[in-house]
Amino acid sequence: MSRSYRIAQMAGDGIGPEVVAEARKVVEAVASAKGFGLSWVDYPFGAEHYLKTGEILPESVLDELQSCQALLLGAIGDPRVKAGILERGILLKLRFFFDMFVNLRPAKAFPRVPLPVPLPEGREMDLLVVRENTEDFYVGLGGDGGSPVDLGLERGLYTMEGEMRVRFSTPQRSAFQVGLATEGAVRRITADACERALGRGEKRLTLATKANAMPQLYGFWEEMARDETEKRGLTFETINVDALCYHLVRTPWKWNVVLCPNMFGDIVSDLLAALSGGLGVAAGANIGAGLGMFEPVHGSAPDIARQNRANPLAAILSAALMLDCLGEKEAARSVEAAVGAFLAGARPDELPEEMGGRGTTSAVGDAVASHL
Known part of the structure; x- marks a missing residue:
């Protein structure tokens, strides 16, 4: 095949192995349909490996991962391991080593996914949160x-x-x-958000801010982001993050690409995950100049692990983000369309359990793949 990608897979903990298996199934189906190749490199790191060996994520693996184009991650977290050990030792270590300065969190309303605040007829919800991933109050x-x-x-x-x-x-x-903000970090995340807005056909970029209460930090953000946005011909607007949360609940269809400093992005993206139907359809990506890491937002859910009950759609949509970032944009659109087609056409009992159906993890993955 003319195009081939080396993908690292880290299934992780809880329901991670189950949902990653379905995401991989769908990626392989679309790769076959679109004519590109895949080679997978599996890594065992997570709670089970740590409890058996005491090993979290060796430095040598970081060097190995540099030969991969992407990392598909299931979930990290287990009640048998003290909180923070795996998160810092795997997730943060990967983010900082590969300088994954962009956190992407799309929020889209799919067919037949129940919404806590129903959309008025004729309105759509399709937002993208672009979150700065290395600074702000999360620098530690x-x-x-x-x-x-x-x-x-x-x-x-x-x-x-x-x-x-x-x-x-x-x-x-x-x-x-x-809290920390530097000009280089603010400018590069703003430039990334602008490119994504332009790619979606948008003409404005919205910054979530709080410069009225923290002018040194977020006033600096506004200054740098405005300059960077206007260079690219987009309209730049700011809104205080508390007011943004209020308006997102009332009129989510009025918003498109929202740029957020690290802490605000964490909060706003979880609000939008709830508004767009829950964590079962909440995809996530951490990307930079090198290796990108793609993971569903929902966590490891150990209470339903190994029962074939987990909803794999968030992992499948995260894999679609991976394909998009690899440059396989048509394949990414096909996967997202396949998720929509499955949800629109499935019988009520075929839907995932959290959506009121009895669809198993593997059955839902099979159904999405069949639409490719």
């Missing part, structure tokens, strides 16, 4: 006021050094969390 810098706060940080764009000291007039227990 902070501490208590009783000792200097180390501000050492390594990112793809820079290395930072420094420390913060505070002194109170009377003894106080205190805690600090540092």
Whole structure:
């Protein structure tokens, strides 16, 4: 075949192996239909591997992954492992090593997926949250006021050094969390969001902000993002993130591409996941200049693991994002259309369990693949 891609697969924990198997099934079906090749490299990392071996994610694997074009991830998290060990040791390690500065979270209303706030007749919901993925309050810098706060940080764009000291007039227990924005990081995520808006035929870009309360951080964001957006001929608008959440619930059809600093993007994208039908159709991508990581938002759901009950649609839609980022845009559109066709045409009992049906994980995957 003229085109071939080397894809890493990390099925992970809980329902991860089940939903990734169906996503892979669909990707292989569309690859066959569209004439490109795939080679898969499977990695065992997750809770089971950690509990058996004590190994989280070796440095040598990071080097191996550089030969892959994408990583398809199932889910990370298990109640038998202390929270944070796997998340920091696998997810954050991968994001920072490969400088995955873009987090994509589409929110689209699909046929027959129940919505908590029904759309008026003739209205559609099809948004894209573009979230900055390396800075803001998620840089992991902070501490208590009783000792200097180390501000050492390594990112793809820079290395930072420094420390913060505070002194109170009377003894106080205190805690600090540092938010960070740099011009390079804001400009590159804004440029990415602009390109995605233009690719969708949009003429404006909306920034979620809170400069009225935090002018140093988010006023800086507004300045850099406005300049970068207007260079590309798009209309730039800002809206306070609290007001945005209010309007998203009332009129989600009025919004298209929303650019968010890291923390706001985390919150807004989960709100939109609920508004567009729940985590069962919530896809996610972490991308940068190198390896991209594609994963459903829903987590590992250990209570239904290994029961063939999990909804695989979010994993399948995450695989569609993977194909799009690989440049196989027609294949990506075909997968999304196949999900829509399945949902529109399935009998009520064929729908996934969370949508009121009795469709098993494997049956839903088979049905989507059949539409390709």
